[in-house]
Each structure stands twice: as C-alpha cells, then as structure tokens.
Amino acid sequence: MGGGALAAPQPGDGASGQRTMPPSWRTPGGEFSNYGQPSPDGPIRWVSTEPGAPGTGVAWTPLHELEGTLVPNGLHFERHHAGIPALDSQAWHLVVEGRVTRPSTLDLATLLRMPRHSRQAFIECAGNSSALWRPEPVQAPVGWLHGLVSCSEWTGVSLRQVLDRVGVAASARWLIAEGLDAAGMTVSLPLDSLPAHSMIALYQNGEPLRAAHGFPARLMLPGLEGVVQVKWLGRLTLSDRPAMSRFDTVAYTDLQADGVSHRFTRTLGVKSLITSPFVGQRLPCGAQELSGLAWSGAGAITRVDITVDGGRRWWPARLDGAARDRAFTRFRATWPRGVASEPAVIASRAVDSAGRVQPRRREMLRRRGGDPRYHYNAVTALSVSADGGVAHGYLDE
Amino acid sequence: MGGGALAAPQPGDGASGQRTMPPSWRTPGGEFSNYGQPSPDGPIRWVSTEPGAPGTGVAWTPLHELEGTLVPNGLHFERHHAGIPALDSQAWHLVVEGRVTRPSTLDLATLLRMPRHSRQAFIECAGNSSALWRPEPVQAPVGWLHGLVSCSEWTGVSLRQVLDRVGVAASARWLIAEGLDAAGMTVSLPLDSLPAHSMIALYQNGEPLRAAHGFPARLMLPGLEGVVQVKWLGRLTLSDRPAMSRFDTVAYTDLQADGVSHRFTRTLGVKSLITSPFVGQRLPCGAQELSGLAWSGAGAITRVDITVDGGRRWWPARLDGAARDRAFTRFRATWPRGVASEPAVIASRAVDSAGRVQPRRREMLRRRGGDPRYHYNAVTALSVSADGGVAHGYLDE
Numbered sequence: 001m002g003g004g005a006l007a008a009p010q011p012g013d014g015a016s017g018q019r020t021m022p023p024s025w026r027t028p029g030g031e032f033s034n035y036g037q038p039s040p041d042g043p044i045r046w047v048s049t050e051p052g053a054p055g056t057g058v059a060w061t062p063l064h065e066l067e068g069t070l071v072p073n074g075l076h077f078e079r080h081h082a083g084i085p086a087l088d089s090q091a092w093h094l095v096v097e098g099r100v101t102r103p104s105t106l107d108l109a110t111l112l113r114m115p116r117h118s119r120q121a122f123i124e125c126a127g128n129s130s131a132l133w134r135p136e137p138v139q140a141p142v143g144w145l146h147g148l149v150s151c152s153e154w155t156g157v158s159l160r161q162v163l164d165r166v167g168v169a170a171s172a173r174w175l176i177a178e179g180l181d182a183a184g185m186t187v188s189l190p191l192d193s194l195p196a197h198s199m200i201a202l203y204q205n206g207e208p209l210r211a212a213h214g215f216p217a218r219l220m221l222p223g224l225e226g227v228v229q230v231k232w233l234g235r236l237t238l239s240d241r242p243a244m245s246r247f248d249t250v251a252y253t254d255l256q257a258d259g260v261s262h263r264f265t266r267t268l269g270v271k272s273l274i275t276s277p278f279v280g281q282r283l284p285c286g287a288q289e290l291s292g293l294a295w296s297g298a299g300a301i302t303r304v305d306i307t308v309d310g311g312r313r314w315w316p317a318r319l320d321g322a323a324r325d326r327a328f329t330r331f332r333a334t335w336p337r338g339v340a341s342e343p344a345v346i347a348s349r350a351v352d353s354a355g356r357v358q359p360r361r362r363e364m365l366r367r368r369g370g371d372p373r374y375h376y377n378a379v380t381a382l383s384v385s386a387d388g389g390v391a392h393g394y395l396d397e
Numbered sequence: 398m399g400g401g402a403l404a405a406p407q408p409g410d411g412a413s414g415q416r417t418m419p420p421s422w423r424t425p426g427g428e429f430s431n432y433g434q435p436s437p438d439g440p441i442r443w444v445s446t447e448p449g450a451p452g453t454g455v456a457w458t459p460l461h462e463l464e465g466t467l468v469p470n471g472l473h474f475e476r477h478h479a480g481i482p483a484l485d486s487q488a489w490h491l492v493v494e495g496r497v498t499r500p501s502t503l504d505l506a507t508l509l510r511m512p513r514h515s516r517q518a519f520i521e522c523a524g525n526s527s528a529l530w531r532p533e534p535v536q537a538p539v540g541w542l543h544g545l546v547s548c549s550e551w552t553g554v555s556l557r558q559v560l561d562r563v564g565v566a567a568s569a570r571w572l573i574a575e576g577l578d579a580a581g582m583t584v585s586l587p588l589d590s591l592p593a594h595s596m597i598a599l600y601q602n603g604e605p606l607r608a609a610h611g612f613p614a615r616l617m618l619p620g621l622e623g624v625v626q627v628k629w630l631g632r633l634t635l636s637d638r639p640a641m642s643r644f645d646t647v648a649y650t651d652l653q654a655d656g657v658s659h660r661f662t663r664t665l666g667v668k669s670l671i672t673s674p675f676v677g678q679r680l681p682c683g684a685q686e687l688s689g690l691a692w693s694g695a696g697a698i699t700r701v702d703i704t705v706d707g708g709r710r711w712w713p714a715r716l717d718g719a720a721r722d723r724a725f726t727r728f729r730a731t732w733p734r735g736v737a738s739e740p741a742v743i744a745s746r747a748v749d750s751a752g753r754v755q756p757r758r759r760e761m762l763r764r765r766g767g768d769p770r771y772h773y774n775a776v777t778a779l780s781v782s783a784d785g786g787v788a789h790g791y792l793d794e
Contacts, residue, residue, distance in 0.1 A: 043604055046431075
C-alpha cells in the first residue's frame with residue numbers, strides 16, 4: 001500500500017524531495033457500517049419540549065450549520081403534539097370516506113402499487129420564527145429562531161389520484177385529514193385550494209419515511225403550513241364543511257390588528273434568512289461571503305436582495321441553481337467588507353414568482369398587531385459591529 | 398386531546414356514527430432526538446470487506462428499497478481501500494503545490510471563507526455492476542449488483558478557484574490528487590479534462606461531510622468515476638505528467654478485446670437500471686408500475702426507453718422532474734400487464750444529452766472482451782415468469 005503515493009511527487013514539480021508521510025497513511029482506518037452516522041461533533045437539533053410531555057414540542061433544524069438546499073432526515077425539524085407513534089406498516093391502513101362514491105380502505109401495499117412522483121418541497125411550521133414577534137431581538141443563531149423549516153425530496157402517490165379512485169361527490173367542499181398520533185391531529189382543507197403536486201408521501205430523501213416524519217404515510221401539500229402535512233395519516237374525510245378541530249380554530253389562526261381572526265390561512269408567505277454569518281460569530285476582517293435560504297408557499301423564488309446598510313441600498317444576491325417551486329433556494333452574495341470596518345446591518349429580502357415581496361417587520365406588525373403567534377415572514381436582520389461581532393437586530397428600529 | 402378529532406365526522410358525511418378510536422390515539426408517542434434515526438427495519442447497506450481488513454471493501458446502496466433521486470448520507474455507497482481515517486478538522490490542511498506560482502497550504506477556515514456553490518451529482522464506482530461481466534446472471538436485487546452508485550447534493554468551493562488562487566504554471570498538464578487515508582490514494586487527471594462545476598466538497602446533502610465520505614474535504618468532479626472523487630483530500634500537485642500510481646495503472650484501466658488497455662477512462666457512460674420490480678419479488682396480477690434510475694457522466698438524461706418483450710419493442714418512460722446534468726434521473730412507466738400474464742423480459746435503455754445510447758450487453762462484450770472489470774454500463778434486464786416471479790436475466794441470451 002502507498003506504492004502509488006510514493007510515485008506522486010515528480011522531479012521538478014516543486015514538491016519537497018523528502019516528503020513527510022501523513023500519520024493517517026500509517027494505520028488502516030475505521031470500518032464500514034450498514035447505516036452510516038454523522039460525526040459525533042456534527043450539527044444536531046435543539047429539542048424543546050413541554051414539561052412532563054417529552055413527545056410534545058419541537059426539534060429545531062440547525063440552519064446556521066447546514067448548506068445547500070436539502071436537510072438530512074435526521075436534522076429535519078420536528079413538531080409533534082403528542083409524540084411519535086410506532087405504527088405497524090402491516091396493520092396500517094388509510095380510510096377514505098365521507099362524501100365519496102366508493103368509501104375505501106387502502107393498505108400500504110395498495111398505495112405502493114399506484115403511480116408515484118418525486119418532488120422537492122419545504123415544510124415550515126406556522127409557528128416558525130415566533131420569537132421575532134417579541135419587542136427585543138432574541139440573541140440566538142438562526143437555527144434556534146427560524147429552524148422550524150426544512151426541505152426534502154418527497155416521493156409518494158398523487159392525492160388527486162387517491163381522491164379520483166374513491167370518487168369525490170359533487171357536494172364535497174372540504175378535505176379533513178386525521179393523523180394517528182395521540183394528539184388526534186385533525187385539519188380541514190378547502191378542496192379547491194389543494195396545491196398542485198399534493199401527495200401522500202411514502203419516502204423522504206430517498207428512503208421510506210421515518211417514524212418521526214410520519215411513517216408509513218403523510219400528507220405533502222407543497223407550500224402549505226406544516227400542521228396540514230399530516231403525519232401518520234389515518235383518515236381522509238370528504239365533507240361539505242370543515243371539522244373545526246382545535247387545529248382549525250384555537251391554533252393556527254391569525255388575529256389581525258383590526259380584530260378579525262383569519263382562519264385556514266394555510267399558504268405560507270415569501271421568506272428569506274441569512275444563515276451565514278450567524279449570531280455569536282466574530283467575523284474576520286475583509287470580504288465576507290453571505291449565504292442564506294429563501295422559499296415561498298406560492299411559487300418559486302425569483303429574486304433575493306441584500307442590504308448591508310440597514311435597508312437603504314439593496315443589491316441582488318446570486319441564486320444558486322435553477323428556480324424551484326415551493327422548495328428552498330440558496331442565495332449567496334459577496335460582501336466587500338473593508339479591513340477597517342464600520343458597523344453594519346445586513347438583511348435579505350425575497351420576491352416570489354407570484355410577485356409577493358417579503359415584508360418589513362414594521363409593516364407586518366402594523367397589519368397583524370393583536371395577538372400574533374403564527375406566520376412570521378418579515379425581513380430578518382443581523383447587526384455586525386466594527387470588530388466583527390454578529391448580533392440579531394431589527395431592521396426598522 | 399382528541400377534541401378536534403371528535404368533531405371530524407360530520408352528519409351526512411357517510412362516516413360511521415360510532416367511530417373506533419385508533420389505539421395510537423390513547424397513548425402519547427415517542428420522544429424527540431437531537432439526531433433522528435431511521436426505522437430499525439428500514440433499508441440498510443450490504444457490507445462486503447476483504448478478509449482481515451474490515452475497512453477495505455464496499456458498502457452497497459439498497460437501490461431497490463429507495464425512491465426519488467437522492468440517497469441519504471447513511472445509505473450512500475462507500476468504497477474504501479484502507480478504512481475511514483479520523484481526521485482532526487483543526488489540524489487538517491490542503492497542500493497545493495508543484496507547477497504553481499504560489500504553493501499554498503489551505504486550512505479549513507480559509508476554504509470556508511471562499512465562495513461556495515451547491516450541485517446535485519452522482520458518484521459511481523468504476524467497479525459497479527461488475528458481477529454482470531459473469532456469463533450467468535447473478536440472482537440478487539439491484540442494490541447488491543449495481544448499488545455502488547448514489548446521488549447527493551454537494552456544496553463546496555470551486556476547484557477552478559483554488560487553482561486560480563495558487564496560479565497554475567503554463568507547463569502544468571496534470572492534476573494529481575492525494576487522499577489522507579492509509580491506502581495512499583493517489584489519482585491523476587488531465588487538467589484540460591476537469592468537468593465544469595468541479596469542487597472541493599465540504600457538505601453533502603446539507604450537512605458537513607461525514608468521516609465515511611471524506612471529512613473534512615473531498616473532490617467532487619461531476620460525471621467522473623468514483624476513485625477520482627478523492628476523499629480526505631490532503632494534497633493537490635500540478636505536474637507535467639501523471640503520477641502513474643497504482644490507481645492510475647494497475648486498477649481502473651480497461652483492457653479491450655483488441656489487447657489495448659485504456660487508461661484514465663474517467664468519464665462514466667450512460668446507464669439505467671430498473672429498481673422496481675427487483676429480483677426475488679413476486680408480482681401480483683395486473684398493471685405494474687416500473688421505476689428506475691438513469692444517469693450519465695457526460696450530461697443529462699434525455700430519454701429512457703422501456704421494453705417488456707426482451708428488446709423487440711421499446712416505448713418511452715416518463716422522466717420524473719427536470720433534466721439534471723450528471724445527476725440521477727428517476728424514470729417511471731406503467732406496464733399494462735394482463736391478469737393472464739405471459740413470461741416477459743423487461744429492461745430500460747437510456748440516452749444522454751451527448752447523444753450516447755446505453756449499449757446492449759453483447760455489444761459491450763464484443764468491444765471489451767479481454768479482462769473486463771470496470772465501467773459496466775450495458776442494458777440490464779429482468780425476466781418475469783407467468784406467475785410473477787422476478788429474476789435477473791441477460792437481454793441478449
């Protein structure tokens with residue numbers, strides 16, 4: 001071994017004649033595994049649960065430690081309302097009933113025999129970024145503030161095809177989806193608002209759904225808020241009215257400044273975040289590569305603008321890769337920060353293919369006011385001190 | 398809890414008035430984790446190592462159990478020649494030397510400050526599918542015959558930018574890359590043949606490279622054979638000649654039928670495989686959804702044709718998603734197999750954007766003959782018996 005390596009330095013190639021052999025060339029390395037694991041010091045999720053309810057809470061995706069446009073399944077955010085059920089795929093079945101011609105019970109083998117398609121799509125919890133409703137900016141890295149969003153490649157059976165199979169009655173107006181978790185997850189969706197490419201997902205990033213992500217089957221409705229992406233899907237009911245479950249009413253509604261509460265606000269806004277740099281870093285002098293993520297519930301990201309002076313001037317970031325509908329877009333920009341730097345306030349602002357522009361925070365506060373909890377998508381800013389310290393800030397203060 | 402669920406069945410919706418509560422609604426489910434794990438009975442890799450050398454061998458990706466176009470990092474195939482080195486990212490550095498203006502040592506912090514880009518790309522071991530050189534078809538699922546190929550989203554620093562930074566001398570013709578593993582991995586690449594978008598990869602599918610995949614840095618040269626995607630990259634030498642390492646000469650060369658041995662045959666062919674159904678399955682009666690993967694080292698997949706009669710008639714499969722250069726394309730086709738089925742021989746044949754057509758096996762054998770070990774990319778076939786049994790077969794026998 002190593003015979004080839006000894007041949008590597010060529011005469012006259014400038015390599016030192018006497019090469020030092022790397023220590024790692026002297027000892028065979030570690031063994032194979034059936035299922036590989038990340039580095040022990042690699043990124044992990046921050047888990048936050050309710051007291052006494054270890055399965056109720058959230059696990060945040062460490063967006064500030066990740067790159068590209070996909071999130072590994074083990075780091076995909078999780079939001080569970082009553083833990084992760086352990087379902088038996090042999091016993092599992094999906095009931096489709098209500099205002100249908102042929103009420104049906106579909107087992108997994110039946111679903112697996114139907115045509116499938118694959119699609120990259122993000123999921124974002126409606127409660128993501130909710131710390132930013134607070135008057136003072138919380139000092140935490142972007143993943144611990146905004147990490148209830150992730151993007152995967154999903155594969156499954158067209159929801160439309162399943163509905164066609166059972167025959168939706170003309171009087172049906174709503175689709176009510178139930179999960180098999182102990183939260184009794186139940187959400188209602190207007191039938192005429194189901195996104196294109198909606199599916200009953202069976203695979204995530206290539207492998208069968210994991211228990212934590214809805215095994216054996218979940219809804220994947222591209223662009224809609226996370227709660228409707230029902231995990232551990234057990235029942236679809238076609239109805240002439242919504243279920244008005246607690247997930248339709250008490251939670252996931254938006255009280256506006258004018259006192260009106262908006263319900264069934266399922267389609268997510270256009271949003272972007274700078275993931276690098278992040279809060280707590282100290283930047284070295286000189287040019288800095290900025291990077292971040294943008295997404296929209298209504299289409300593709302067509303443009304992301306960057307400011308480093310608190311929003312006075314903006315310039316377009318580079319979008320890395322082709323525009324993808326309802327999936328993460330990675331943006332990048334070079335910030336020609338000088339050696340003798342002044343304090344700066346940096347932020348990103350996204351525009352989507354529906355023409356929607358990510359709002360500024362004060363604009364969102366003016367409109368929402370009331371008791372805001374959900375659907376925060378305002379521009380997020382970072383302040384960078386003269387010595388390179390990075391802190392969370394609000395653009396409009 | 399469950400209050401919402403009780404509201405779900407609406408009068409007149411056809412749901413039974415007395416609903417049975419799913420058992421999983423009665424007990425809170427499992428807890429969160431910092432890094433999620435797959436199902437214990439989910440797909441795993443088959444590991445094959447050399448006697449007495451547990452780090453030398455391969456781990457096969459279970460392609461027949463996966464879907465979509467990406468492979469999770471834990472299931473990405475591995476081929477190690479002397480195990481997985483445990484490198485310290487603080488001590489790690491990349492030496493760039495030889496025929497360059499500014500010989501350099503780049504540490505990880507320096508690389509992380511350079512502009513990055515992301516790109517989906519497959520890696521295939523040149524030895525993939527080598528069991529198909531045997532005269533009799535081996536009866537094993539596609540992952541255990543062809544699973545030395547996987548596709549990921551990679552993020553890293555442009556190789557071109559690193560070379561520009563050190564200043565490549567006009568006399569340099571070859572890039573020699575060395576890994577830090579105990580195999581003394583050393584490969585030589587003509588400088589003028591480096592693919593577009595070549596990078597020093599730092600992230601795979603969103604997270605930092607794992608040890609098994611080259612942490613902290615590896616080459617990612619889209620479309621070239623796996624051995625040149627040097628993991629645990631330690632040194633780049635610019636030279637006027639190749640290293641002629643054992644990985645350039647003894648291995649990864651192609652002896653042709655005419656006695657000539659082709660060296661540096663790095664660019665991979667156009668290839669496709671049916672992943673569903675797979676060997677060992679027994680198909681039920683009626684229509685069957687076929688699915689598979691196609692890729693090319695020279696561009697995007699533009700077409701995949703399907704046959705079910707042993708190659709007499711072919712029809713085009715559906716390509717799922719946009720064409721992607723040097724990445725997996727998922728193809729799908731509905732096989733209108735009758736209830737009273739006859740024996741069938743099914744196969745796929747891919748065409749790429751460079752106009753290359755996946756060859757038939759006899760054509761490849763005629764050309765290669767000699768001592769074939771590498772670069773098998775011929776059409777792969779399955780025979781399906783009248784009772785639905787699926788076996789591996791050769792199209793041309």
